[in-house]
Amino acid sequence: MxxxxxxxxxxxxxxxxxxxxxxxxxxxxxxxxxxxxxxxxxxxxxxxxxxxxKHYRKQLRGYQKAKKTNDSKELKQIAKELTNIRQSxxxxxxxxxxxxxxxxxxxxxxxxxxxxxxxxxxxxxxxxxxxxxxxxxxxxxxxxxxxxxxxxxxxxxxxxxxxxxxxxxxxxxxxxxxxxxxxxxxxxxxxxxxxxxxxxxxxxxxxxxxxxxxGIPPAKRIPSTGAFRHSYQKKQRVGIDIGPSTIAIVSEETVFIQQLAPEVPLLEKQKRRLLRKLDRSRRSTNPNNFKKDGTIKHGVKLRWTYSKKTIKKTKRTSKKNYIERKASYIKEKHGALANKILSLGDEVYIETMHFKGLAKRTKETKTTIQGKFQSKKRFGKSIGNHAPAMLVEIIHQKLGYTKQTIQKVNTITFRASQYNHVTDRYEKKKLHQRWSQIGSHLVQRDLYSAFLLMNSDPNLQQTNQDLCNKTFTTFLALHNQHIEDLKQVKKTFPLSMGIQQIK
Structure with missing residues (x-):
């Protein structure tokens, strides 16, 4: 059970x-x-x-063999014996x-x-x-x-x-x-x-x-008036296209794209500066522990002395403290964003994303035209700094209070980044192409994917073309207005949003 x-x-x-x-x-x-x-x-x-x-190793080998042959009866018997061994x-x-x-x-x-x-x-x-x-x-x-x-x-x-x-x-x-x-x-x-x-x-x-x-937490209220802080829309569709560092959200009334937890890179910058300052202090208080080229001496037992300011700053910038500070900031921002999304609708459609796989380095070794090796890094740093999976989990948790779940579409059959509802065809695009030609209109790729997700079929296998045709005019007006608003903001956006390409 x-x-x-x-x-x-x-x-x-x-x-x-x-x-x-x-x-x-x-x-x-x-x-x-x-x-x-x-x-x-x-x-x-x-x-x-x-x-x-020897008895444990023998039972373990037997369990692995039974697992290969899918013998459920033998698996249960060996698992029970392994449990007895562990308890002994x-x-x-x-x-x-x-x-x-x-x-x-x-x-x-x-x-x-x-x-x-x-x-x-x-x-x-x-x-x-x-x-x-x-x-x-x-x-x-x-x-x-x-x-x-x-x-x-x-x-x-x-x-x-x-x-x-x-x-x-x-x-x-x-x-x-x-x-x-x-x-x-x-x-x-x-x-x-x-x-x-x-x-x-x-x-x-x-x-x-x-x-x-x-139990379930009570709804938050505004202290001055006692009114509910967040009013959730019932039976309204919301499409979410979430990436390693950005999120595109489309509903029947709202369209917007933004960076996840935008201030986290600033924390990274502060940490780097403070670590460089600590390194300079350590070198000035321990000049005899370094070679002429600046590297630490090896093969000799070294004694290190630190100033009082360095000790205090080291406590502030310890790895554990930095991670906790970053995690609390991300969680706070994601909680506010989740409330904003659920205020647009309670039917949330999203693609199934395997963020752990995206964070890993690629196994394939590739070379450039010049013959140099390409970096095997993928999206590990972006995912670590913006925690997209945490946002999905928070939305899932909040929906669970009303006994609802996130609608996860089949990524393999849906292919939101490739489909064109006007031509009813799938067109492959390279990762750097952030804009799609839909009919006679140029549309931001992530926002269009969120639009397609919002108009998903009930079977979650593909988008509903009829729904897309009905809602596309409204989406396009909201999309163009949002892009114009972003152009007016004096701010540098991530390259993955593609805003710089149209300025």
């Missing part, structure tokens, strides 16, 4: 704490990290011992709960049993990836454990009357007076469990509590 996933949402509130409380929380997070690493170390050792077992080596979630309990007793003043069990469950998820996906387990470095959570709101980490209680700590939270969303959520929904989160903001540790609430 598959476990049914219940509806839930998260409220994040800032903790108002004193310096001694912050120090105690930092200590507890480090204890939690120690418990995590200790449990993971035990699980990895047990996994190594299991791999050395202590590799199950509840066995890890029992193991961590022995170590938790040493820190019971700081870490309660519920929290320690959740730490063990996190370890088990990492071990599952090792067991079933062949990935590698990673230990947490000092300061890199960022959240602890309980199992319920009745014991361990608890939230009651705007205060968080945890093993003697009393931590008040900040709730804005005009935050109707938080007030409605707390009044109408029950708290499943609480999670404490540590973030580094401007080089300082800040703590938040995340309340995992049961």
């Amino acid at each position: 598959t476990k049914w996933k219940k509806d839930c949402f998260i409220i994040e509130l800032k903790l108002l704490i004193d310096t001694w409380q912050k120090d105690l929380l930092l200590k507890r997070f480090e204890i939690a990290r120690t418990l995590y690493n200790t449990t993971l170390s035990y699980a990895v050792k047990q996994y190594t011992f299991m791999q050395e077992s 080596f202590g590799l199950s979630e509840y066995q890890l709960h029992a193991y961590i309990k022995k170590h938790q007793h040493n820190y019971k003043k700081h870490i309660d049993s519920n929290t320690s069990q959740k730490i063990a469950s996190t370890v088990w998820r990492a071990v599952q990836d090792v067991l079933f996906k062949g990935s590698k387990a990673h230990f947490k470095r000092y300061g890199m454990f960022h959240s602890v959570e309980g199992k319920s709101n009745k014991a361990g980490i608890r939230f009651k009357e705007n205060i968080v209680y945890w093993n003697g700590l009393i931590l008040p939270v900040r709730i804005r007076k005009q935050d109707l969303f938080v007030k409605e959520s707390l009044a109408l929904h029950t708290i499943k469990y609480c999670r404490l989160v540590k973030k580094v903001i401007r080089g300082k540790h800040t703590f938040y509590v995340q309340l995992v609430m049961d």
